[in-house]
Amino acid sequence: MKLHLLRYFAVLAEELHFGRAAERLSITQPPLSAALKALEDELGVTLLERNSKHVALTAAGTAYLGEVRLILERVNQAAQTARAVAAGLRGRLDIGFTGSMVVRDMPAIVQDFSREAPGIELQLREMSSSEQTDALMHRQLHAGFVNVATVPAALDSLPLACDSFVCCLPSGHPLADLPEIDLRSLSDETFVMFSREVAPANHDNVVALFSRAGIHPKTRHASRQWLTVVALVAAGMGVALVPASMARAGIAGARLVPLTGEPHPTVGVLAWPRAHRPAALEAFIAVARQRLPPLPGVSARAPEGSRP
Amino acid sequence: MKLHLLRYFAVLAEELHFGRAAERLSITQPPLSAALKALEDELGVTLLERNSKHVALTAAGTAYLGEVRLILERVNQAAQTARAVAAGLRGRLDIGFTGSMVVRDMPAIVQDFSREAPGIELQLREMSSSEQTDALMHRQLHAGFVNVATVPAALDSLPLACDSFVCCLPSGHPLADLPEIDLRSLSDETFVMFSREVAPANHDNVVALFSRAGIHPKTRHASRQWLTVVALVAAGMGVALVPASMARAGIAGARLVPLTGEPHPTVGVLAWPRAHRPAALEAFIAVARQRLPPLPGVSARAPEGSRP
DNA sequence: TAAAAATACTCCATAGGTATTTTAT
DNA sequence: ATAAAATACCTATGGAGTATTTTTA
Numbered sequence: 001m002k003l004h005l006l007r008y009f010a011v012l013a014e015e016l017h018f019g020r021a022a023e024r025l026s027i028t029q030p031p032l033s034a035a036l037k038a039l040e041d042e043l044g045v046t047l048l049e050r051n052s053k054h055v056a057l058t059a060a061g062t063a064y065l066g067e068v069r070l071i072l073e074r075v076n077q078a079a080q081t082a083r084a085v086a087a088g089l090r091g092r093l094d095i096g097f098t099g100s101m102v103v104r105d106m107p108a109i110v111q112d113f114s115r116e117a118p119g120i121e122l123q124l125r126e127m128s129s130s131e132q133t134d135a136l137m138h139r140q141l142h143a144g145f146v147n148v149a150t151v152p153a154a155l156d157s158l159p160l161a162c163d164s165f166v167c168c169l170p171s172g173h174p175l176a177d178l179p180e181i182d183l184r185s186l187s188d189e190t191f192v193m194f195s196r197e198v199a200p201a202n203h204d205n206v207v208a209l210f211s212r213a214g215i216h217p218k219t220r221h222a223s224r225q226w227l228t229v230v231a232l233v234a235a236g237m238g239v240a241l242v243p244a245s246m247a248r249a250g251i252a253g254a255r256l257v258p259l260t261g262e263p264h265p266t267v268g269v270l271a272w273p274r275a276h277r278p279a280a281l282e283a284f285i286a287v288a289r290q291r292l293p294p295l296p297g298v299s300a301r302a303p304e305g306s307r308p
Numbered sequence: 309m310k311l312h313l314l315r316y317f318a319v320l321a322e323e324l325h326f327g328r329a330a331e332r333l334s335i336t337q338p339p340l341s342a343a344l345k346a347l348e349d350e351l352g353v354t355l356l357e358r359n360s361k362h363v364a365l366t367a368a369g370t371a372y373l374g375e376v377r378l379i380l381e382r383v384n385q386a387a388q389t390a391r392a393v394a395a396g397l398r399g400r401l402d403i404g405f406t407g408s409m410v411v412r413d414m415p416a417i418v419q420d421f422s423r424e425a426p427g428i429e430l431q432l433r434e435m436s437s438s439e440q441t442d443a444l445m446h447r448q449l450h451a452g453f454v455n456v457a458t459v460p461a462a463l464d465s466l467p468l469a470c471d472s473f474v475c476c477l478p479s480g481h482p483l484a485d486l487p488e489i490d491l492r493s494l495s496d497e498t499f500v501m502f503s504r505e506v507a508p509a510n511h512d513n514v515v516a517l518f519s520r521a522g523i524h525p526k527t528r529h530a531s532r533q534w535l536t537v538v539a540l541v542a543a544g545m546g547v548a549l550v551p552a553s554m555a556r557a558g559i560a561g562a563r564l565v566p567l568t569g570e571p572h573p574t575v576g577v578l579a580w581p582r583a584h585r586p587a588a589l590e591a592f593i594a595v596a597r598q599r600l601p602p603l604p605g606v607s608a609r610a611p612e613g614s615r616p
Numbered sequence: 617t618a619a620a621a622a623t624a625c626t627c628c629a630t631a632g633g634t635a636t637t638t639t640a641t
Numbered sequence: 642a643t644a645a646a647a648t649a650c651c652t653a654t655g656g657a658g659t660a661t662t663t664t665t666a
Contacts, residue, residue: 001311001383001387002310002311003309003310003311004310006383020476040350041346043387043390043391045390045391045393045394045468047390058389058394058586058587059393059394059399059587059588060390060393060394060586062393063388063389063390063393063398063399064386064387064389064390064393067382067385067389068386069388070382070387071379071382071383074375074379074382075309075314075379078372078379079309079350079351079372080369080373081372081375082351082353082355082369082371082372082375083351083352083353083368085353085368085370085371085372086352086354086366086367090371091367091371144339170437218393219334224475237491278366278368279367280367282601295365297453
């Protein structure tokens with residue numbers, strides 16, 4: 001089947017006159033006659049009843065005309081759709097995020113983007129940081145809000161707003177009302193922590209902080225989410241080190257106290273595959289970058305075209 | 309836009325390999341590369357991200373693929389639809405009928421046809437005989453059940469089952485209980501009739517019957533339907549000549565009494581344009597003909613290819 | 617008889633083939 | 642080093658043009 005035959009037939013069915021139809025199609029009459037004959041032969045159906053004085057649609061021709069108009073319409077529409085998606089005006093983005101991101105920059109970035117690019121359908125999926133990096137490598141995710149210190153070389157990333165670790169204690173704790181706490185004064189406490197199997201990124205972040213301070217405290221494994229950690233502390237299960245932004249979660253019975261000395265920044269980045277960047281993702285990154293002016297001294301990968 | 313480009317792209321998007329896709333398409337690899345390039349150039353959009361080791365759909369390509377599959381599907385479906393309509397397996401027929409036909413063959417024929425050709429949508433429209441012949445000439449109707457003695461030369465027709473005129477009297481009338489009535493004994497009665505303007509065919513039929521009997525009775529004009537005529541007779545407005553089949557209408561207070569002498573057949577034909585006969589109409593005529601074996605001595609036009 | 621569709625033919629644009637080169641893993 | 646896509650070039654099918662014939666209202 002040739003598409004131009006359908007176009008010719010559609011015009012012919014409107015004009016019901018080979019000469020005028022040929023003129024509208026910018027061809028001459030004989031090839032138009034031949035084209036219609038070819039179409040009818042291919043279908044095995046007479047579409048136009050014609051003689052030298054009259055041209056009229058058959059019942060089959062009328063039915064076919066309806067379908068043909070839909071087809072021609074769709075062909076144009078398909079091209080426009082492709083162009084719109086290529087331009088980032090339409091489409092869909094799959095974005096991953098960890099539970100703790102809901103109290104950081106993520107919601108604001110998502111809302112900004114939804115407003116600026118209403119044609120893009122955002123699919124948000126809560127996943128752990130390691131699940132996200134996996135999914136990003138396998139192209140099952142376009143971008144992810146992750147808590148990892150270093151992203152794989154195949155990913156680019158953008159650091160999120162800085163967020164320092166603070167100490168989280170239950171309200172009744174002797175240290176809970178101090179203005180700030182030295183990390184070493186917590187060496188006898190039991191810490192609520194992440195199991196390495198279930199949330200390796202979060203686990204590693206906190207352990208790195210401990211080892212930098214040179215201490216090896218007692219730990220109690222629990223949960224895969226920062227929010228759960230705070231809730232467990234509030235319930236008296238121990239103390240913990242958590243991102244300062246967890247204050248926004250507002251969990252009663254937990255106090256957040258800054259640590260003494262230099263700040264202990266948490267890691268948090270928006271990451272995406274370096275090699276797979278559709279226009280919609282570019283737009284998303286642009287919105288994120290706009291909301292996150294590059295902070296000097298933050299230990300995250302440079303965003304654009306950098307190599308490790 | 310060329311349809312084969314869409315086909316090539318659809319297969320290519322499935323295989324994600326130019327060599328295998330070309331094989332499936334029964335062409336060689338180079339023209340397939342050229343074809344995709346031509347499609348991308350026309351759209352102004354990259355559909356496949358490719359190098360010598362990997363071929364992958366872009367976001368725009370994924371969106372376009374969805375549309376392309378619908379288009380290719382529809383193109384095939386359109387051809388099948390055209391063939392089905394041409395074969396009389398699908399489509400629509402506009403059939404006219406006069407009010408009196410509901411007590412004659414029409415309902416049975418329509419039901420037979422609906423059973424035999426369930427794919428054809430029957431559009432039944434009650435119209436006077438003259439409206440129907442007009443509509444048939446202007447191709448606004450495919451066929452019509454009409455009450456006319458002679459159809460125009462541009463129409464073919466099939467006589468319906470024979471139906472004689474009988475006398476219709478109110479129950480209390482002196483002649484109402486006779487076994488049969490001589491037409492001349494009614495010369496002093498007032499007749500319920502059709503106005504010529506509103507129902508010329510019915511009017512002419514009855515007037516012809518009168519003039520054949522050589523009488524010119526008093527008339528009272530009313531209505532455009534046989535059923536109304538019977539109802540008016542029952543209400544004591546006069547007497548009338550009506551088709552015997554009106555007995556089936558079962559209107560209380562009206563008696564139908566045969567006429568003496570030779571029978572006075574009513575006219576009733578299924579008519580259609582000689583020049584415009586889609587397959588669905590052929591099927592309809594076939595069903596009607598099957599139910600109406602040609603009766604000798606009936607004064608209606610021969611059905612097939614006859615000239616007046 | 618005149619307007620319009622169908623035929624007969626000619627031409628060239630392009631879809632598709634073969635041979636080869638380039639590229640990325 | 643090798644598999645696969647891109648490029649170069651050639652061939653031939655068929656879409657479109659011109660000239661003419663046929664048809665029917």
